[in-house]
Amino acid sequence: MTPMPADKAPTTISQGSQTKGGIGESTLRPDGTLKVTGEFAYSSDMWHEDMLWGQILRSTVAHAEIVSIDTGEALATPGVHAVMTYDDLPTAVRHYGLEIRDTPVLAHGKVRHHGEPVAIVAADHPETARRAAAKIRVEYRELPVITDEASATAPGAVLVHENREDHHARHVPHPNIVHRQPIVRGDAAAAARRADVIVTGDYTFGMQDQAFLGPESGLAVPEEDGGVHLYIATQWLHSDLRQIAPVLGLPEHKVRMTLSGVGGAFGGREDLSMQIHACLLALRTGRPVKIVYNRFESFFGHVHRHPATLHYEHGATRDGRVTHVKCRIVLDGGAYASASPAVVGNASSLSVGPYAIDDVDIEALALYTNNPPCGAMRGFGAVQACFAYEAQMDKLAKELGMDPVEFRQLNAMEQGTLMPTGQRVDSPAPVAELLRRVKAMPMPPERQWESSEGADVRQLPGGLSNTTHGEDVVRGVGYAVGIKNVGFSEGFDDYSTARVRMEVVGGEPVATVHTAMAEVGQGGVTVHAQIARTELGVAQVTIRPADTQVGSAGSTSASRQTYVTGGAVRNACELVRERVLETGRRRFGAYHPAWATAELRLEGGKVVTDGGEVLADLVDVLEGEAVEVEQEWRHRPTEPFDRRTGQGNGHVQYSFAAHRAVVEVDTALGLVKVVELACAQDVGKALNPLSVIGQIQGGTVQGLGMAVMEEIVVDPATAKVRNPSFTDYLIPTILDTPTIPVDVLELADDHAPYGLRGVGEAPTLSSTPAVLAAIRDATGLELNRTPVRPEHLTGTV
Amino acid sequence: MRVNLTVNGRPQQADDVWEGESLLYVLRERLGLPGSKNACEQGECGSCTVRLDGVPVCSCLVAAGQAEGREVVTVEGLADLAGRRAEGGELAPVQQAFIDAGAVQCGFCTPGLLVAADEMLERNPNPSDEDIREALSGNLCRCTGYEKIMDAVRLAAARQQEAV
Numbered sequence: 001m002t003p004m005p006a007d008k009a010p011t012t013i014s015q016g017s018q019t020k021g022g023i024g025e026s027t028l029r030p031d032g033t034l035k036v037t038g039e040f041a042y043s044s045d046m047w048h049e050d051m052l053w054g055q056i057l058r059s060t061v062a063h064a065e066i067v068s069i070d071t072g073e074a075l076a077t078p079g080v081h082a083v084m085t086y087d088d089l090p091t092a093v094r095h096y097g098l099e100i101r102d103t104p105v106l107a108h109g110k111v112r113h114h115g116e117p118v119a120i121v122a123a124d125h126p127e128t129a130r131r132a133a134a135k136i137r138v139e140y141r142e143l144p145v146i147t148d149e150a151s152a153t154a155p156g157a158v159l160v161h162e163n164r165e166d167h168h169a170r171h172v173p174h175p176n177i178v179h180r181q182p183i184v185r186g187d188a189a190a191a192a193r194r195a196d197v198i199v200t201g202d203y204t205f206g207m208q209d210q211a212f213l214g215p216e217s218g219l220a221v222p223e224e225d226g227g228v229h230l231y232i233a234t235q236w237l238h239s240d241l242r243q244i245a246p247v248l249g250l251p252e253h254k255v256r257m258t259l260s261g262v263g264g265a266f267g268g269r270e271d272l273s274m275q276i277h278a279c280l281l282a283l284r285t286g287r288p289v290k291i292v293y294n295r296f297e298s299f300f301g302h303v304h305r306h307p308a309t310l311h312y313e314h315g316a317t318r319d320g321r322v323t324h325v326k327c328r329i330v331l332d333g334g335a336y337a338s339a340s341p342a343v344v345g346n347a348s349s350l351s352v353g354p355y356a357i358d359d360v361d362i363e364a365l366a367l368y369t370n371n372p373p374c375g376a377m378r379g380f381g382a383v384q385a386c387f388a389y390e391a392q393m394d395k396l397a398k399e400l401g402m403d404p405v406e407f408r409q410l411n412a413m414e415q416g417t418l419m420p421t422g423q424r425v426d427s428p429a430p431v432a433e434l435l436r437r438v439k440a441m442p443m444p445p446e447r448q449w450e451s452s453e454g455a456d457v458r459q460l461p462g463g464l465s466n467t468t469h470g471e472d473v474v475r476g477v478g479y480a481v482g483i484k485n486v487g488f489s490e491g492f493d494d495y496s497t498a499r500v501r502m503e504v505v506g507g508e509p510v511a512t513v514h515t516a517m518a519e520v521g522q523g524g525v526t527v528h529a530q531i532a533r534t535e536l537g538v539a540q541v542t543i544r545p546a547d548t549q550v551g552s553a554g555s556t557s558a559s560r561q562t563y564v565t566g567g568a569v570r571n572a573c574e575l576v577r578e579r580v581l582e583t584g585r586r587r588f589g590a591y592h593p594a595w596a597t598a599e600l601r602l603e604g605g606k607v608v609t610d611g612g613e614v615l616a617d618l619v620d621v622l623e624g625e626a627v628e629v630e631q632e633w634r635h636r637p638t639e640p641f642d643r644r645t646g647q648g649n650g651h652v653q654y655s656f657a658a659h660r661a662v663v664e665v666d667t668a669l670g671l672v673k674v675v676e677l678a679c680a681q682d683v684g685k686a687l688n689p690l691s692v693i694g695q696i697q698g699g700t701v702q703g704l705g706m707a708v709m710e711e712i713v714v715d716p717a718t719a720k721v722r723n724p725s726f727t728d729y730l731i732p733t734i735l736d737t738p739t740i741p742v743d744v745l746e747l748a749d750d751h752a753p754y755g756l757r758g759v760g761e762a763p764t765l766s767s768t769p770a771v772l773a774a775i776r777d778a779t780g781l782e783l784n785r786t787p788v789r790p791e792h793l794t795g796t797v
Numbered sequence: 798m799r800v801n802l803t804v805n806g807r808p809q810q811a812d813d814v815w816e817g818e819s820l821l822y823v824l825r826e827r828l829g830l831p832g833s834k835n836a837c838e839q840g841e842c843g844s845c846t847v848r849l850d851g852v853p854v855c856s857c858l859v860a861a862g863q864a865e866g867r868e869v870v871t872v873e874g875l876a877d878l879a880g881r882r883a884e885g886g887e888l889a890p891v892q893q894a895f896i897d898a899g900a901v902q903c904g905f906c907t908p909g910l911l912v913a914a915d916e917m918l919e920r921n922p923n924p925s926d927e928d929i930r931e932a933l934s935g936n937l938c939r940c941t942g943y944e945k946i947m948d949a950v951r952l953a954a955a956r957q958q959e960a961v
Contacts, residue, residue: 032896035904036888036911038832038872045831127817213836213844213905213939263836263905264939295837458927521903521940690899690945697942698902726841726937734943735934 019603022534023754026690029526030543031519042261043233046219048288052081054281055129055291056274057119057136058300059111062719063158063370064140066109066118073135074121079128081285083136085119089280091249096272098239098375100166100178100337105247105276111140112160113335113370114720115300122281122289145370145719149309149330152176152367160335160368168341171643178333178366179341181348183420183646186359191324195315199395203312203388204785206711207332208305208702210377211731212520214263216273216301217292220282227254228279233262235269237516238552247276248283252548255279259546265520266702267376268302270557271338299724303338303375304712306331306366308347308384314392320402322411324359325352325392329385331374333366338375340366345490345641346381349421349650353389354431354483355411360420362646370719372712376557378702379484379764386482387786390769394478394776404773405439405479408432413483422647425654427757428747430682434658435481437680437743444662444676444739446475461664461671463735472668475675478661478773482765486758487560487652491640494560494652495632497551498568500576502536502618503626509605509618511536511573514544514630517553517565522760523691524561528569530687535573536580537602538618551632559655559758562687567753568633575629577602584621636751653749657681657762659700659770662738665778670790672708674736674771677701680743684757689744696763697740703767705732707775711787802864804828805874811861820864821845821856824871832872832908836937843936846909847871853916855935872908875915882919884960891915894953895946902940910936914950922957924950 021027034040071083086094086108094108095101107118119136123129146152146160153174160176168179192198218232227250234240237257245252262269274291281289293301308331315323329347333340348364364381377383397407412431418424447470449459455469462468488494499514511532519525529541546553553565581600584607589595598609607615639648662675679700686692709730713722723729748755768786776783779793800811800823811827821838824830824847833856834844840858847856848870856869870878879889891914894900901907910933917924917932924932929950938946 026899028896028899029901031904032901033888035901035907036872036892036895037876038830038908040904041831042834042905044835045825047826047829047831125815127815211939212903213834213842213937214903215835262903263834264903266939292835294835295839295841456927458931464931523902694899694902694941694945697944698940699942701942702939725839726837727839731937731939732943733934733937734930734946737943740942740944 019533019537020539021530023530023687025530026688027526027530029523030529031525040261042214042263043231044215044217044292046231046260046290048219048221051288051290052122052124052285053126053129054278054289055121055133056117056277057133058115059107059118061111061140061142062114063143063145064111065143066107066111067139067141069119070137071119074132077128077132077135079124080121080132081287082122082281083119084280084284091247093246096243096247096276097337098271098339099341102161103336113372120277120281122285146176147369147371147716147719149367152369160370176368178337178368179344180363180365181344181641181646182644183348183360183362185420185422188324188326188359188361191359192315194317195323196318197396197399198313198315199392199399200313201388201392201395201784203310203391205308205384205387206787207307207714208377208706208710209299209712209729210266210268210302212264212266212268215293215295215298218260218274218278219288219290220278221288222282222286225254227256228282229256230275230279231258231260232275233260233269235265235518235520235557236555237518237546237548239555240272240275241548243272244276244279248279257548259518262518262520265556266378267380267557270376270555271303273301295726296724299721303373305377306333306343306374306384310384310388312388312392314396316396316400320400320407320410322355322357325357326361327351329364331364331366332369332371334369334371334373336373338373340375343381345650346485347385348646349419349641350382350483350485351385351389352420353386354413354429354481354656356413356417362420371714372721378699379761380558382482382484383765386765387769390480391772394773405435408481409435420646421641421650423649423651427653427749427751428682429654429656430745430747431481431656434656434680434682434745435479438658438660438678439479441660441678441741441743448675458735461666461673462669467669467671468666472666473664474667474778475662475664476774476778478770478777480766480769480773481656481658482762484559484655484762484765485651486563486655487558487635489638489650489652491638494554494564495634496553496565496568497630497632498565498572499550499628499630500532500569500572501626501628502576502580502622504619504622504624507619508540509538509622510540510542511538512542512544513569514550515553515565515569516546516548516550517561518546518556520556522556522561522695523688524565526691527562527566527687531566531569532573535570536577537604537606539605550630559760562756563752563758564635567635570753571633572629572631575631576627579627580621581607583625584616587621588616653752653757655758655762657766659766661770661774663771663774663778665775665793667779667793670793672775674704674738676738677704677767678741679763680745681762682745682747682757683759684749684752685746685755686744687754687756692744692759693742695759696742699760699763700740700767701732701737703764704771706786707768707771708787798862800861800865802866803868804830805870805877814861816862818861819857820859820861823861824856830871830873834905834908836905843913844906844909846912846936848912848916853913872911875911884957889915890956891918891953894949894956898945898949898952900941900945900949906936906938910938910946918954918957922954924954
């Protein structure tokens with residue numbers, strides 16, 4: 001960790017810093033032992049006596065009317081217990097969705113994308129279920145496919161959704177546009193006339209997949225009261241619950257949800273996948289039903305990152321000041337809305353990056369098409385824009401003959417800068433400093449692949465394919481920086497709930513923390529225990545499994561959980577502490593004046609004064625009594641963006657990271673080896689430094705994947721997915737991944753608990769454009785699309 | 798069909814196995830050993846890595862019948878295996894190192910990585926970074942960016958060296 005300047009130290013910490021295992025320490029994961037022994041129960045590991053297996057039949061075409069569905073042969077298959085289609089749904093509520101309920105539980109009359117669920121089967125063996133599903137005969141009458149902006153808005157274009165009644169329908173220019181957000185501030189046209197240099201660019205961003213390793217899965221168990229208990233991997237239990245219960249026709253209290261082990265998420269578990277299907281089959285058959293996607297199905301079973309086309313114009317004066325930005329960002333939302341409206345809000349409001357630019361003219365929109373539905377993925381709308389605006393910043397610097405880092409620093413935003421939305425950034429925004437730090441890191445040695453025994457091909461482009469021993473290999477260096485919002489925006493009531501209990505167990509004070517927060521690997525459970533130790537001064541903290549028996553924690557998304565559920569845990573701990581101290585005063589106040597006069601805290605299992613004097617043991621204060629508090633907690637409210645101007649205090653907090661990429665390119669074959677990918681990030685306060693660095697490195701590598709390998713390929717003629725497997729959709733292996741030195745800066749945000757800043761997403765933004773910039777530096781090519789493939793580097797496209 | 802095999806040193810028998818079932822399915826669904834993971838079931842991700850007669854394999858690509866009469870070690874048996882090599886205690890050194898180095902996030906890749914890393918350290922107790930990368934290149938991880946996994950394997954190797 002880098003030492004933080006004393007004057008920037010968070011000022012909000014006042015309690016219990018003496019208790020071991022508190023915030024700021026790299027305590028180890030409470031679930032670590034279970035995860036290394038294989039005992040941690042993921043959603044696909046669930047098992048129940050008499051359990052059946054569910055299987056989904058998906059559409060083989062992207063856009064078609066369903067003429068008929070014949071389930072007869074499937075139903076007659078021995079071992080099959082149920083087959084259900086749209087007509088078998090139990091209530092009139094037959095659609096779901098995060099914001100707009102436009103997604104059919106099972107297709108009704110029409111399918112709108114390749115792989116849409118059409119029917120579901122329950123059988124006593126997964127292979128029986130698969131074979132039965134294959135026997136369901138669906139007759140399709142194919143419709144023309146909408147695949148891009150031109151086909152979506154062409155005169156007479158088929159509407160992906162007819163008769164839209166959602167709250168965006170009235171303000172969009174075309175029914176095949178989900179949502180559109182303009183942002184206008186200053187006068188970009190006038191500012192353009194002041195510019196000495198203007199650069200424009202058209203950029204293309206491919207469709208990325210979250211590729212979490214734990215497949216969509218869960219177990220639905222029918223309960224005696226007619227309800228159902230769902231063991232599930234998700235990012236937000238209560239959001240699932242609100243979508244599931246009405247479809248089942250059950251009150252929410254009859255749908256019990258328990259979080260099972262979650263094998264990664266990255267946004268891909270914000271939308272429902274098999275949740276309703278498993279519950280429907282369980283309630284229909286009266287038997288527990290397990291559904292586990294395989295990887296092929298997983299590629300169809302969750303939304304992806306929006307592919308985008310982006311047009312940018314930047315101007316600058318000769319002395320290197322950016323005059324204005326005009327941009328237009330078109331996101332392909334695919335067949336259903338999912339999180340598209342919020343992604344549009346992010347893409348537009350963060351579209352110029354972490355720079356102080358007063359004159360902007362911005363438009364972002366998301367389309368309805370027949371491509372795979374797109375929604376949340378780490379970075380959420382900010383990633384596509386960062387790829388484009390950072391390419392533009394390099395172009396401008398080059399045009400001006402300036403160093404790309406110095407040019408960025410000259411235009412960097414800082415605390416007090418206005419966003420395009422007019423929102424003032426009111427906490428540290430150390431953009432120039434992050435760039436300085438990442439540039440100051442030592443460079444990896446030249447020709448690091450050379451050894452006394454010749455070239456180690458494992459360190460060269462092409463690796464063990466042994467395609468070069470250094471011939472045609474050129475090195476390049478690139479920089480990028482990005483800005484990401486933290487938390488849910490645009491006026492969303494983004495609260496969390498924590499229940500904290502303190503009692504004496506086995507002669508020792510123990511805190512129990514119960515939230516509905518989805519632990520998806522990020523380490524929220526570790527941090528909750530640290531917060532409880534810090535606030536309550538106890539060594540022992542029990543983290544209860546997340547379920548719907550406690551209030552909503554909101555989503556494990558938007559880099560928000562340490563801030564919001566962490567904030568809720570801290571708040572509940574403070575309330576518990578107050579009550580414990582009240583009890584102490586009642587019991588022991590007469591024995592020591594400090595009970596009434598001093599600032600008291602809980603530390604090392606004791607009540608102590610400011611000066612460190614021990615007043616009482618917590619064991620004696622509690623004396624068999626348990627103190628329990630459940631409380632909702634909210635961060636500062638945000639506002640919607642104005643529909644026409646995009647003005648508004650829409651975001652809670654901003655998060656910044658910068659990268660430096662060093663790459664080597666085999667220019668003959670177009671192969672890239674990323675040699676090093678250094679990152680500097682401001683995290684406000686690292687509650688758990690080890691986890692923070694893990695987040696930064698993980699996010700960095702997802703950005704690397706987007707730069708050079710990851711893309712879901714959709715056939716533009718048929719809108720069908722061509723590469724739904726890990727054979728054809730490549731994510732970085734340990735051989736593709738370089739060393740990732742990380743420099744963590746901690747400048748407190750006084751509005752946030754402990755001064756912390758959401759960590760998880762920012763590193764995913766700047767990683768991709770840094771790698772692209774390095775490849776441009778090595779090759780001199782323009783490279784306006786990502787991911788870069790060999791043919792883009794060898795001139796064969 | 799019936800399949801007899803030895804898993805983590807214990808003879809096991811699975812009945813009513815359909816011929817198309819993988820070793821992974823039999824371990825997870827019939828023998829109560831879900832530690833080996835099902836991330837791709839295509840032999841691409843390594844999350845299902847087990848040792849079959851000592852050799853690391855993707856158990857999703859091994860037909861259950863092929864395991865007849867053979868010895869399988871899964872993540873659940875790593876601590877015992879380390880014990881037989883007179884290493885470690887409750888956990889195998891490589892398991893403890895993954896915890897200590899922060900190499901576990903969601904943990905879904907962890908069992909396969911542990912089996913692969915443990916096998917590599919058995920063969921090559923003093924691996925270079927490039928050796929580690931090569932040995933683990935068949936195991937995908939989506940959370941960590943692999944840096945902490947590198948740290949963990951280096952740590953396990955260093956601890957093993959110290960213990961010798």
